[in-house]
Amino acid sequence: MFRQFAAALTLIGGTLAGPAQAQEKDILNVSYDIARELYAAINPAFLEQRGADAAPLTINQSHAGSSKQARAILQGLQADLVTFNQVLDVEILAENGFVASDWQQQFPNNASPYYSLPAFMVREGNPKDIDGWDDLAREGVSVIFPNPKTSGNGRYTYLAAWAWAMDEFGGDEAKVRDYMTKMLNNVEVFDTGGRGATTTFTERGIGDVLVTFEAEALNIAGQTEGYETVVPAQSLLAEFPVAIVEKVASQRGTEEIARDYLNFLYSTKGQEILASFNNRVHDEAVVKANADRFPEVELFKVEDVFGSWEQAQETHFASGGVLDELQRQ
Amino acid sequence: MSARPLLIAIAILFALVVIVMPVAVIFARAFAEGFGVWLAAVSEPETRSAIMLTIVTALIVVPINIVFGLCAAWAIARFRFPGRRVLLVLIELPFAISPIVAGLCFLLVYGAYGPVGGALQPYGIQLMFNLAGIVLVSLFVTCPFVVREVLPVLSVAGEDEERAALTLGASGWQMFRFVTFPNITWPLVYGAILATARAIGEFGAVSVVSGAIRGQTMTLPLQIELLYNDYNTTGAFAAATVLAFLALITLVLRGLIALVHPVRGAAT
Numbered sequence: 001m002f003r004q005f006a007a008a009l010t011l012i013g014g015t016l017a018g019p020a021q022a023q024e025k026d027i028l029n030v031s032y033d034i035a036r037e038l039y040a041a042i043n044p045a046f047l048e049q050r051g052a053d054a055a056p057l058t059i060n061q062s063h064a065g066s067s068k069q070a071r072a073i074l075q076g077l078q079a080d081l082v083t084f085n086q087v088l089d090v091e092i093l094a095e096n097g098f099v100a101s102d103w104q105q106q107f108p109n110n111a112s113p114y115y116s117l118p119a120f121m122v123r124e125g126n127p128k129d130i131d132g133w134d135d136l137a138r139e140g141v142s143v144i145f146p147n148p149k150t151s152g153n154g155r156y157t158y159l160a161a162w163a164w165a166m167d168e169f170g171g172d173e174a175k176v177r178d179y180m181t182k183m184l185n186n187v188e189v190f191d192t193g194g195r196g197a198t199t200t201f202t203e204r205g206i207g208d209v210l211v212t213f214e215a216e217a218l219n220i221a222g223q224t225e226g227y228e229t230v231v232p233a234q235s236l237l238a239e240f241p242v243a244i245v246e247k248v249a250s251q252r253g254t255e256e257i258a259r260d261y262l263n264f265l266y267s268t269k270g271q272e273i274l275a276s277f278n279n280r281v282h283d284e285a286v287v288k289a290n291a292d293r294f295p296e297v298e299l300f301k302v303e304d305v306f307g308s309w310e311q312a313q314e315t316h317f318a319s320g321g322v323l324d325e326l327q328r329q
Numbered sequence: 330m331s332a333r334p335l336l337i338a339i340a341i342l343f344a345l346v347v348i349v350m351p352v353a354v355i356f357a358r359a360f361a362e363g364f365g366v367w368l369a370a371v372s373e374p375e376t377r378s379a380i381m382l383t384i385v386t387a388l389i390v391v392p393i394n395i396v397f398g399l400c401a402a403w404a405i406a407r408f409r410f411p412g413r414r415v416l417l418v419l420i421e422l423p424f425a426i427s428p429i430v431a432g433l434c435f436l437l438v439y440g441a442y443g444p445v446g447g448a449l450q451p452y453g454i455q456l457m458f459n460l461a462g463i464v465l466v467s468l469f470v471t472c473p474f475v476v477r478e479v480l481p482v483l484s485v486a487g488e489d490e491e492r493a494a495l496t497l498g499a500s501g502w503q504m505f506r507f508v509t510f511p512n513i514t515w516p517l518v519y520g521a522i523l524a525t526a527r528a529i530g531e532f533g534a535v536s537v538v539s540g541a542i543r544g545q546t547m548t549l550p551l552q553i554e555l556l557y558n559d560y561n562t563t564g565a566f567a568a569a570t571v572l573a574f575l576a577l578i579t580l581v582l583r584g585l586i587a588l589v590h591p592v593r594g595a596a597t
Contacts, residue, residue, distance in 0.1 A: 028542065036543070036559050061543045063555060069541075076441025076450075077458045077540045195558050223560070 024056035027254050027261065030079035030245075032066040032086075034194070034216075038277045039083070045273055046264045057257065065193075066152070073098060073245060080249045081258040083242045083265075086152045087302075088309045090241045103243040112239035113265035114279040117299060118160040119214035120230040121201065121221065128208045132232050133164040136209065137182035144189055144207035146197040148317055153194035157211040158323065159312060160236035163300040167234065177322075181329050202227070213238060218278040218293070237299040240279070355573055359566035370567035378544045379552035380571055386460070386548065387528040390467045394524045395517065398475025402513075405476075406483035420476050423469055432537025435466050458540030463548065466534040471524040478520030479513050486512045515586060522586075526579045530572065549575075 031039060043059045050057065062069065062077070070089040073079045074096055082099075084090055090111075093099040104110045122130050128141055136143050146154035161183055162176065169175040188207050191197040198220060201210035209230075210217070217229045242262050249255040264270045271283035275290045287294075306312035316322045360367055370376065404410070405417055423431065439446040439456040446456055456462055486509075494504040532550040539546045547555065549572050556565035 033555070033558055036555065060545060062541045062546075063543065064541045072458065072540055074442070075436050075457065076446060076455065078455070195560075220560075 026058040027080040028060045030062045030069050031083045033063050036063050041273050079245045080254045081244050085240050087241050090243050098245050098247045099243045111241050114274040114281050116213040116215040116238045117235040118157045119217050121210040121217040124226045130209050137179050142188045142207045143186040144201045145211040147190040150192045156238050163305040164234050181326050215278040231295045234298045237301050355569045359570045367567045370564045375544050376568050379547045379549045383549040387525050389464050390528045391525050394475050402476045402479040421473050428533030431469050432534035457538050462538040467528045471527045474524040475520035478516040482513050482516045522579050529575050
């Protein structure tokens with residue numbers, strides 16, 4: 001028996017050392033949790049675009065909640081680049097010297113190759129006639145979105161509603177708070193994450209309207225029968241920021257490849273793939289080709305309405321912040 | 330008298346609701362679209378790699394646990410030394426600590442900027458976000474099992490037989506091989522099986538240190554969560570059946586031990 005253990009231990013030694021990677025390069029794209037299939041489509045297209053003559057390259061993917069990912073990078077996860085769905089999570093990397101402080105200037109459109117916005121998913125035929133943010137506060141409308149305290153998706157919804165109300169009521173904060181209170185009171189279930197909220201709405205059949213990213217709503221409406229996507233006339237810009245993790249990439253000599261990779265997201269081919277996953281993009285030709293899927297919408301920006309993400313976080317979502325006050329009423 | 334049927338009914342109902350139904354649903358959902366779809370989902374490269382990683386992790390963790398568990402149990406049962414009680418408590422600590430806390434502790438100590446991880450970094454040694462990290466936290470969460478099973482038997486067996494063997498001229502190794510080991514064989518195997526089950530199923534601690542790199546550091550439980558969150562329900566449930574199947578193997582092994590070794594079986 002012990003001889004077998006010894007044999008097993010020898011085998012372990014070999015495994016721990018790991019199979020030596022060949023000379024080819026590899027990069028690690030650390031991304032948010034629901035982008036798995038998106039980058040499974042992007043990566044082969046990027047490799048193809050590099051051509052057969054380019055040095056062999058392996059693109060590794062890591063997916064989890066983007067705040068968790070940022071934390072892992074701070075603890076040593078060897079990310080060459082990040083593709084996140086929260087600006088704050090890249091900011092944290094910048095504050096700690098992992099990402100250049102001017103990261104938003106390094107790539108076009110605030111380093112956000114694609115974007116989305118909070119939109120509505122309603123049951124087929126839209127029986128409650130929901131087409132704008134004001135309908136969410138109406139009596140008898142049951143609303144589902146994830147808890148803004150725990151979910152980035154929920155934060156976007158909350159801030160979008162607030163931004164719409166500020167615009168609608170001409171900045172009269174008392175009216176805005178009144179609207180927000182009614183809207184929050186209509187929320188039937190506060191799930192902790194986007195996936196949970198979707199399950200509540202689709203599988204448990206609770207609620208008249210699910211507020212989530214347009215990309216998500218289109219995705220579900222495309223997969224399952226019985227739902228419709230409603231895009232309100234106004235919403236909030238949800239950026240999907242990308243950045244090179246210079247601290248890691250410069251050590252590993254992968255900066256150039258990482259830059260090429262992120263630039264590919266802005267190329268026509270890259271934008272086509274992004275749009276095919278229901279994201280809104282900037283490339284004019286691709287926008288034109290997908291015009292019927294993405295109705296025109298006026299977008300507020302967090303920076304314009306709330307100053308910055310940090311300020312929005314502090315004012316609204318911190319303990320004792322506006323969200324807590326509204327929910328106490 | 331009337332307590333008897335009531336207790337039996339409660340036990341069976343409880344087992345049905347809490348154990349049988351959820352497991353049955355996993356299999357039902359996984360095979361809902363037919364065996365072919367299941368097979369395709371399970372043999373998808375990333376899921377296959379997750380299965381392999383989970384098995385490799387268990388193959389590394391369990392033997393180390395057996396060696397450590399034997400040493401620790403032996404030391405605690407046979408020797409009196411300062412810190413013996415502390416060691417006894419320490420070994421049980423992983424049962425008391427939530428796995429996610431354990432994972433965070435490892436990350437802070439062995440991560441690239443922790444005291445140990447930071448010291449190793451200049452040499453290009455990385456302990457977190459790879460197999461080494463997964464193995465380390467799995468060792469942590471599984472370390473009590475072998476000791477807990479072996480220690481009581483060693484204590485009860487006492488030293489008399491071992492002393493007799495030594496008096497009769499046996500070497501230390503012969504004494505262990507022919508006197509001590511036969512006593513603790515089954516507890517040892519049983520502890521190893523429990524450790525295997527835990528190593529295979531561990532989620533929280535591994536989730537913190539894995540880095541979640543597809544096809545490389547995703548263990549089966551992590552892969553299941555990822556697929557589920559990705560709206561890939563069939564894939565998630567298919568992967569879950571593999572995990573359930575691995576658990577079932579350990580369960581069958583345990584049943585076999587009960588057959589071969591009735592006393593032990595009756596005790597558990």
